Amino acid sequence: MESCAQKKAYKAKDYKSDLKPIWCPGCGDYTVLNSITRALAELALPPEEVAVVSGIGCSSRIPAYTSVYGFHGVHGRALPVATGLKLARPDLTVLVTGGDGDGFSIGGNHFLHACRRNVDLTYIVMDNQVYGMTKGQASPTTSPDWEGSKLTPEGTGINPFQPLVVGLASGANFIARVSASDPINMAQIIVEAIRHPGFSLVQVLSPCVTFRPEQAEWRDIVRTAVVDYTDDAARAARRLMTDDGFNVGKVLFKGSRPPFRPEFEHTDGSVAELEARFAL
């Protein structure tokens, strides 16, 4: 609790647009939107100093539902767009939001390099282990025996992608997993993720109640991780090796690698000057 003098000027609602979300009732993405807006209010960030960038998918609709700057981009390309934005406008707080399909299939390569590059971004992935928007196909994080899609009637038979392991190995500077069933904890972790310099990865277990109705059980399956974060990547990796994907609610890893922040020579910002710099 803070003193009255430090009372915050923004409410969570100030970060919502007038557009009404069209997600299915009960979808975890509603909770993620609420946790993001709560986090921004707690950080008291003026809306004009924040941008949310996304790709395509149900989860990628978040920028439309916020009042901050938004870019609803091309499928799988949220991270390169956000990287460019942050480098051009380092004064902005840049969040990237999207799904497991957007981030780890079509955008998988960008994910690796965004972690490696360590630009100061906060990447919030709503992982529902399915392509929700295109009506329920297996995604990279789907378990091999899920038979819910007619495209993979006997399951994919392929080991799921491990976002946190890959993120850690690729250089992400902050790693956490949260559950959509605990919006207040999620808001707290998003605040920490935004505050931490460099590339922050937050995996949200966000049920798709329509194409994965069994994910409603996640609420009862998840458990609060027992150990606090480490700054030792090897130790974090060992923890992830014995992790079943349902330890949530705490930061797993906070690194100290300095963010990638190239200094550009002062320019007048004109296109002609840019062309001159890149002329062969």
Next chain:
Amino acid sequence: MSDTQANTAIDSLPELLAHALAMETEAAERYEELADQMETHRKAGVAAIFRRLEKEEKAHLVELNEMCSRYELPHYAPWDFKWATGESPEAIAIDQVSYKLSVRGAVELALVHERRACDFYAGIAQRASDDEVRILASQFAAEEREHIGWLESCLADCGPDDGAIDDPDPPLSQE
């Protein structure tokens, strides 16, 4: 202490008002969110229940805001409020609803949460040592009882079902 009462004592007027303001704001916004969701999904009957509750909460908020403007309220981070529950007790968790929710199911869900809100204030009234806090918390609990009364009468008018309707047109996975 019941699981819906404050997890530590609230014993000053500014503390009580800060909690009441957060709880009523969240309840109003959540009812609005749920009414919007249900309208988007052509669930007019269920939407009407949530819309009516949104209006009630907003009317209550006008008075509450007026009262709060006379005090310096402490700031709480969302995770510092003294709720025994994760979100504030009156806010229906998003994952409790579905497009299959019936009118009866919506009324029952709202009843649970209005009772939680009432318990929260009643618990403060019971335990506070400050007279002003006790009186105001009792008044807030009585206001919640009005919502409970309205919902109970709605429930009496609802036909029997198990809170969810059958889906004649379930989601089809794309081939």
